[in-house]
Amino acid sequence: MPYLWKAGVPVLVAAAVYFLPVPGGVDPTGMRMLGIFLGTILGLILQPLPTGAVALIGMAAAMLTKTESAARALAGFANTTVWLIVAAFFIAEGFLITGLGRRIALLFVTRLGRSTLGLSYGMALTDLILAPATPSNTARCGGVVFPVVASLSRLEDSHPEPEESRKRLGAFLTLTALQVNVVTSAMFLTAMAGNPVAQAAARDFGIEISWGRWALAAMVPGAVSLIAVPWVMSKIYPPTVDKTPEAPDEARAQLREAGPMSRHEWIMAATFVLLLLLWCLGDFLDIDATTAAFTGIAVLLITGVLSWKNLADNTSAWSTLVFFGVLVGMAAELNELGVIDWIGESVAGSVDALPWLAAFAILTTVYFYSHYLFASNTAHIVAMYGVFVGAAIATGAPPLFAALVFGFIGSLFGGLAHYSSGPAGVIYGSGYVKTAELFRIGFRMSVLNIAIWTSIGGLWMKVLGIW
Template sequence: MSTATPAGKTTATPTDDRKRAKAKKSMAIKVAIIAIVTLAIYFLPVPEGVDPRGMHMTAIFVGTILGLILQPLPTASVALIGLAVAMITGTMNVKDEALQGFSSSSIWLIVAAFFIADGFLITGLGRRIALIFVRMLGKSSLGLSYGMAITDLILAPATPSNTARAGGVVYPIIKSLATVNDSHPESDESRKRLGSYLSLTSVQVNTITSAMFVTAMAGNPIAVGFASDAGVEISWGTWAIAALVPGLVALVTMPWVMSKVYAPTVKKTPEAPSQAAQQLHEMGKMSSKEIIMLVTFLLLLVLWISGSALGVDATAAAFVGIAILLCTKVLTWKDMAANSGAWSTLIFFSVLVGMATHLNDLGVIGWIGDTAAAAVGGFSWPLALLILGLVYFYVHYFFASNTAQIVAMYAVFLGTAIAAGAPAILAALVLGFIGNLIGGLTHYASGPAGVIYGSGYVTTSEWFRVGFIASVVNIIIWGVVGTAWWMVLGYV
């Protein structure tokens, strides 16, 4: 609160001063923690087989990741500070090492897909798709959740920002449906009518759709890049086919499971289809820009799926899609320039991938992998992969971003699994899928989780309880059904 002066100016109240002081103290504590951890690692002895700069790079990398977790500054700012420290200390030279991440085709695929996703939002095609499925399946709360799940699945291949998909397309529809059914976050009785169930289910569904396509979550192409560094090549089609059966089974199962463990009090929603039909009527026929967006999206799917056979790189295909949208004015440069998320992602990922690549070049990743492999060396590779997978899944309680965990841990865990004897392609895919399924574990686990938690429909205690149950369901489905499918594909 602040008070107005006679001159029309505002003066801070004691409450404002206390808040600012508390914020400064919190910032100071976070910075101190990051600095202490970074310096402690920086001066550790260099292990045998690791480049002398190895521990310095490890310290800066860990400090940067810790900064991403504690968030004393925005993500891109933290990454740039880490890069500056690496350059000024000589840990990364400017010419060959510091900026190498900015040339990664995987990162540019993510950036390109951000712009393609803009097309769904700007043209209204994403909203139209959601309303169509509400009209078809929306007579019950369970039907509504399946409608949202199908919408998410359709949009997923071209939406690397799972936050944009969940928050920009799906959640506004959920909010509207909840409001119409008198379900508001202000009271337990009201929010549990419908809003809580649809909201939390949408997050769990989002983790599954994100796991089904390389381009459905920003961290997936990074995982593919790390796998390639380890000698494992994963195409867009390889990932999608491997995820197809367990993903579809999980999508069918999860809304039903959520209806049992987190049941809404409103089971029937007979008005929803007519409301969706009315909104579709108000939208009118598909505009020319929507049609262009749809055709471009279908073309991209064809190129991504058959790219290896046609000799078309996934990133090249994405830029062809952008070119079409620009030429037809579905997108403008102004739209692209205004997408701060895409440009922040470019900076954030490029810096971290460059650091992670440098760690590998310096021998740090190999040393950590060998050390970890020794810890599970006495186990058979299936048991070793199971242990590594469970640790990789539940360590996410300590992370506030799927991508931060992928950058920090994917390469190490993959190297450890391969060293333990696991088939390389299987280990790379399993860890890749897990990197998405962890997104609903807590209310801070991912961007979509933050959107839904901020809505007020789900309490913290509910989230931890239901999030854990959902994680067990996903582990069982992807572990059992997935293993059977991967045996058919010859990966096991």
């Protein structure tokens, strides 16, 4: 039965929209494309089948109904942004395979680990350092940060059960790791898989967002959020243990056991630095982000840090290729058929009587909290980013400002609920945090992030001349 309703709802919605009358300014096949697109998005949210399978079924439906030609349906697989995301998944694999990510985390624990607040800042710094080169925020949180958090929690006799045990340390550290992750994901174009999708959608409006421009605009509000989040968490969701004097010694013991950095770790670190340089100086060197990413992969393959088997076995990367390839193709078709313009004009029309700042505040708030309806940052971005950016621009918002703000929100709403993002699922699955706590803390921290990114972020972007 669960499978039937999860499969039935997307089909019913797709059929209902498919047969709607075609609005003025929209190509006759536009509503058919919108119906299939919405059905696919709902399928990705409800998950009657794995992500890649749902995407392929949606693509097959579009081709079978002649809504998209085979060539148009497959065009998304030639998108350089899609391949940037896939490439960066492979780079993230290097951090996990070599153990460099874990080593970085343990080093921070040796310096900052004598208190629970210090431990949380150590994990935040680890996440921040890894973020530019790990677009899988789930891999960063679940594969690097969470294993160290779980180890430190067990060291303090904090386990998921019983209640008193989980609240000693584990619940605080895991939930703080999630709220930190949404901030680091917003700070870099390559820190979350959906960010390059937003970049590509912004390009459709004639707005170019380079890796460096995104990072510069997010730098100040991101830094303030990273300072504020662990401290605020310690006040609204404090652990019962506030001192962890054994943690630095435990981290040193694990580092001694790991031994000196291996050859592969050194190569991974050097490749990471190379990638940062290429991404930062890409405009000056005339090297785009996708080329830089594949250059890094080539180095890792040539030096043996990664093997072809590592790449072939990375199901997350290939699933992402299928998922994004299909949806990017559909989104491009919707744009060509005039559907995105029609929706954007409709949304903008509901706030067009307001000053652009007031309209922008309403649009961003709706965009942020509509994420309660999504189980994926990226699915939300694909479905709604272009619509809301277009609506904001139509009300008079500066285009680059609007594109960046909605881009940042695409990561910041990932901590709202236990299903809001991959990292949220990792944290919830650990057993340290209860569902009601995640909803309650997620909402309160979202208000904090909105306040910081609106006030400090807005002023910073004003200084930069973005608006």
